[in-house]
Amino acid sequence: MHSLKRVLLALLALAIHSGALAQAGAPNAYPAKPVRLLIPFAAGGGADVVCRPFVQKLSERLQQSIVYENRGGAGGVLAGETVARAAPDGYTLLLAAVSVMTVTVNLMKMPFDPAKDFAPITKIADVASLLAARPGLTPRTMKELVGYARANPGKLVWGLSGIGSPGHLSMERFRLEQRMDVTRVFYKGAGPGTVALMSGEVDIMSANLGVFSAHIKAGRLRPIATSSRQRLAALPDLPTYAEAGFPGYEHGSWYGLAAPAGTPATIINRLYSESAKVLKDPDIAAAFARDGATAVGNTPQAFTQYIRDEIAASAKLIAAAKIRI
Numbered sequence: 336m337h338s339l340k341r342v343l344l345a346l347l348a349l350a351i352h353s354g355a356l357a358q359a360g361a362p363n364a365y366p367a368k369p370v371r372l373l374i375p376f377a378a379g380g381g382a383d384v385v386c387r388p389f390v391q392k393l394s395e396r397l398q399q400s401i402v403y404e405n406r407g408g409a410g411g412v413l414a415g416e417t418v419a420r421a422a423p424d425g426y427t428l429l430l431a432a433v434s435v436m437t438v439t440v441n442l443m444k445m446p447f448d449p450a451k452d453f454a455p456i457t458k459i460a461d462v463a464s465l466l467a468a469r470p471g472l473t474p475r476t477m478k479e480l481v482g483y484a485r486a487n488p489g490k491l492v493w494g495l496s497g498i499g500s501p502g503h504l505s506m507e508r509f510r511l512e513q514r515m516d517v518t519r520v521f522y523k524g525a526g527p528g529t530v531a532l533m534s535g536e537v538d539i540m541s542a543n544l545g546v547f548s549a550h551i552k553a554g555r556l557r558p559i560a561t562s563s564r565q566r567l568a569a570l571p572d573l574p575t576y577a578e579a580g581f582p583g584y585e586h587g588s589w590y591g592l593a594a595p596a597g598t599p600a601t602i603i604n605r606l607y608s609e610s611a612k613v614l615k616d617p618d619i620a621a622a623f624a625r626d627g628a629t630a631v632g633n634t635p636q637a638f639t640q641y642i643r644d645e646i647a648a649s650a651k652l653i654a655a656a657k658i659r660i
Contacts, residue, residue: 365602369400371427373418375411375435379526380496381462381626382430384545386590388622389459392613397605407524411435412445419447423454423597425606431455431591437645438499441653443660450646455638456592456606459614463563463627464505464587465573467547467556468539469532477560477579480539481513488516494537496525498660501588502541504649505562507656508586509576532556543588544569544627562586567627589631591638607635 372390376382387403394401406414415435421427429435436449466477474480484491495503498521510517522528525542532540533555544567550556551570560579561567576584592610594603613619614632623630633641 365425365605366397366399369402371402373414374405374430375414375432377407377524377526378405380524381543381546385460385462385626385628393610396609416446418595419452421595423595425594425598425602429593431593433501433588434499436642438649441650442499450643452596453593454596454598454603455635455642456603457610458589458591458631458633458638460590460623460628460630462543462588463561464541465544465547465561466541466559468559469535470557472538484515484517489518491517492537493517493519494528494532494540495519495521496528497521504652505541505586511656568624603635
C-alpha cells in the first residue's frame with residue numbers, strides 16, 4: 336500500500352512538473368505581466384513618432400501593457416546596457432536603432448556587445464531622412480546649399496542629434512562626397528535639435544519626417560530634400576537628393592525590436608510573430624507613410640545578419656570621416 340502511495344505521489348509530482356514546463360514553454364503564456372520597452376532617445380524624437388503606433392498595436396495583440404520608457408544619452412548606451420543586463424525573460428526589451436546597435440560600437444568601448452548581447456526580434460521600419468532649414472536661410476536648394484558651404488567654409492551650422500546618430504552619419508557622408516566645410520552642433524536628440532533649428536541657433540538639420548512634419552506645415556521650417564529613394568507621400572513636391580542633383584545618395588535610419596541574449600526562442604518567436612502581423616496592418620502602413628517610414632518585419636535570423644552587416648558598413652564611414660567621441 337505504501338509502495339503504491341509513493342508511486343502515485345511520484346506520478347503526481349511528475350505531472351505537475353511537466354505541466355509547469357509546458358506552460359513555461361508555451362508562447363501564449365507570455366506575457367503574463369507588463370513588458371518594459373526602453374527607447375534609447377530623448378522624448379519627442381523620430382523614434383516616438385514612428386514607433387508609438389506600432390507599440391500600441393503590439394500591446395493589443397499581446398493583450399498586455401507595454402511600458403514605453405525614453406532613456407536617451409551616450410549614443411544609446413544607457414538604454415542598451417540596461418536591456419543587455421536584464422533578465423532574459425522577455426519583460427525588458429530594447430527599441431533597437433542605428434546608433435546603439437551598429438554605430439556607437441565603432442566609436443567607443445561599450446559595456447556590451449551589440450552583436451552578442453542581444454537577441455534581435457525584427458526590424459520594425461526603415462525611415463527616410465529629411466533635410467530641413469530654418470526659414471530665413473538664403474540657400475533654398477541642395478545645389479545652392481553646397482555652393483554656399485564651399486564659398487563660406489565653416490559658416491553653415493549643421494544641427495545634429497548626437498554623435499553617431501543617423502543624421503550625423505548622413506551629414507558626414509554628404510560632406511565628404513561634396514567636399515564641404517561645416518560647423519557641427521550636437522544635441523541630446525532630434526527634439527531639442529529641432530527647437531534649436533526653429534530658433535535659428537543652427538541653419539539645417541536632418542531628421543525623420545515625423546519630427547519636422549507639423550513645423551513644416553506651420554511654416555516654422557523649410558524642407559530642402561529627402562534622402563529616400565522615392566519622394567515622400569506626405570511631401571510629394573519635395574525632391575529626393577538624387578532629383579536635386581546628387582544621384583546615388585540614400586541614407587536614413589531604422590528601428591527594430593531586440594531582447595537580451597538568452598531569451599527563450601518561444602518568447603522571441605511570439606514577439607516576432609505578433610510584430611509581423613502588426614506590421615501588415617493597413618493602419619500601421621498608413622501611419623508609417625505619413626512619417627516617411629516603411630514597415631519591414633523581417634525574421635530574427637535576417638535581422639541578426641543585417642545588424643552585423645551594418646556594423647561593418649558604419650565602421651568604414653566612421654573611419655573615413657574621422658569621427659571621434
